[in-house]
Amino acid sequence: MSTPEPLVAATPKLREQRDYLRLLAARVSGGAANQMLMVALGWQMYDLTGSAWDLGLVGLAQFLPALLLTLPAGHLVDQRDRRLLLAASLTLQSVVAAVLALGSAGAWVGSGLILSLSVLLGMARALQMPAQQALMPSLVPAVLLPRAVAAASSTMQTAIIGGPALGGALYALGPWLSRQLGHTAAPTAADAAHWGAAGVYTVSLLMLAASIVAVLGIAPRAVAARRAAPGWTEVTAGLRFIWQRPVVLGAISLDLFAVLLGGATALLPIFAKDILHTGPEGLGLLRAAPAAGALVVGLWLARHPIARRAGRWLLGAVGVFGLAMIGFALTTSFWVAFAVLAISGAADMVSVVIRQSLVQLETPDEMRGRVGAVNSVFIGASNQLGEFESGATAALLGPVGSVLLGGFGVLAVVALWFRLFPDLARRDSVHPRP
Template identity: 55%
Template sequence: MNSASPAVPVSLRRFRPFWLYWLTRVCLTSGFQILTVAIGWQVYSLTGSALDLGLVGLLQFLPRVLLVLVVGSVVDRFDRQRIVTVSLLVQAAVAALLGLGSAHAGFAVSRELIFALSVLIGTCRSFDMPAMQALLPNVVPPALLPPAVAAAASANEAATILAPALGGFLYALGAEFTYGLDLTLYLGGALLLSRLAARPSEPSQQRMTLDSLLVGVRFIQSRPDILGAISLDLFAVLLGGATALLPIYARDILHTGPWGLGLLRSAPAVGALLMSAYLMRFPIAQRVGRVMFAAVAVFGLATIAFGLSTSFGLSLAALAVLGASDMISVVIRTTFVQLETPDEMRGRVSAVNSLFIGASNQLGEFESGATAALLGTVPAVVAGGVGTLLVAALWMRLFPTLAQRHRLVQEPAADTAG
């Protein structure tokens, strides 16, 4: 692998179908990030409640729990590009509705409307995330998949750098401007996706029964390294996720406005983008287990540093380190899942993986909001960082083969044979 690695990124740069996929992912992620910034600031302005900020994340997460088994089967049985296109168009409609409501006093955006639309956004994300993950192996050949995973992750981070900051600046001019940009991005993503010529997937021939729906869960259970990697990410980010509280930090602790919130939301992505660029050029090849656990520990320490900071610059730096360390786990986990899963099962496995990601993000936002309402904002963030460190130590004992794993890509044959 090491001798071939330097040539792989060059080939990927010349592979046009991947970059159409990459740009679509930028639009999809940018749209979601802008919605998150605008909705977070708007609901906190309406209610001043940390718990309501957490509820937005919880309502976006619940559809993933309720639909996880159905989503996986749908992604395996139907055209993945069409699924993502429908999701993009529905979220464009949400942005248009919020923009109109923000621009016209006769149709005011309310707390209840934001909660209802958060459920709809969560439903769309339940489908588009696993569909996009399962689509990637149909876009690039297997030899390009490891760098493609890192590059695809960089699309999310590039979007998360620019979109929240731009959305925050536009929100200062008026919420309707932010939602208008959001609408444009979603429609642009749908147009790009329509021009992508991916290889047809291998549709599952299984009937939609309870047994077929549970295939993804059983597959992950049978691979201890995959289970350990995605569950480590779940609990580490769930406990250490402070993003739901960024509006409070921006307004009440760091004393900035919507522009400051946008920069705070962008900071983790700056670190993650730099790390993904490094991993594209120098893929993790040795001691991957130790590297991943070390990255999770750094994630916890960066969370504690952010929680205690009262300096805007230090807070940005801590969030950037947090994002860089998280990217290492993302690349390792995603590469495991994509390389070790047959194409006809990728939808169901990706749906379960997406549930873990959603739990760590949206459910983590609810956990942070609820904990902040009980303990206070700073104690909640610091306690979450400490919890992340404890989870890393516990997982090293629960999943010793993952902690001792030496190679990232070389070893799957032995696992799948079992």
């Protein structure tokens, strides 16, 4: 008799994880919608006020509710159905898009309404980010998680590329939309701006609706955590968990300070309009440029994960990001600006994949909501608070001085983190040590 061959478990494949693919679809659709919203909000606010300070206030209005609500939201994510919480956050963003679409079509959107609705966007993201981060590891086998993170991050870049480009193009179609809706053959600039913004917000609303449908198609997952009262000890458990792990703390805080200092997103309307002399379609391309670079690197990392010297790769990538921002501040060429922003996005993708893999693989499932909430606060601070910082320093130093100072600040942070977090610099693999 022949001896039967031993059974070998088939290696799982990402394309076979259907719920994971549904989450990817939701991230792409919702992410593109969000990017379109931000392009229209930025251009509309600058059209209304012409103020760098007001552009910064849009970021601050989104950051403050996220700062206050994200930790309680993370506790909630560890207790309730993460799919439904993610769908709820997307629904709130849909309400914002609907109000902006109606207000722009009716020409009653002002700076005060934009700031008020930015607060609602901040509230929605306070729930969305921890729910989204905690949900993904439950949809794929642990062995696939680093590749899943890289694939999700690179796929998300398609939304961050397409969303701003589409949003800018739709905004630029304002004069055509105005004529099609029965206005004069030569609509005023104000009419064109209103209808251009209304078109962007309407398409964003439809894409958010598609994202909600995709999320609700994911099969429910059991939550491992016990149903605990949301006391302060439970709410802050994620903070304590991260504080006790220097590698995770170093990775998250590095991203916080790098993007807080070096981000230039809030100032792109000023660079596009006053320095690079382009319109909303050019602004859309500039916002898409970092994602274009990130997409290329993300696709590479999905097939060739970083296996050695992860800590040095992380710190080096953030250093390249700082150098790219210095280059962006110094150029007056649109296409050079596009290129250096693409380089900044490529470097940021390396940082994102390593950081998210470290955080997810070091965190047990019952803690992922609360740890994801802390991570969301750090990311929110680096993005929304960074936009406020950019607007405030630009009001004092001008847009070029603001971005230049931020780029050098990023390089200083990298040098300091080598000394403050030596375990991070020496970390070889993203997988936890046995």
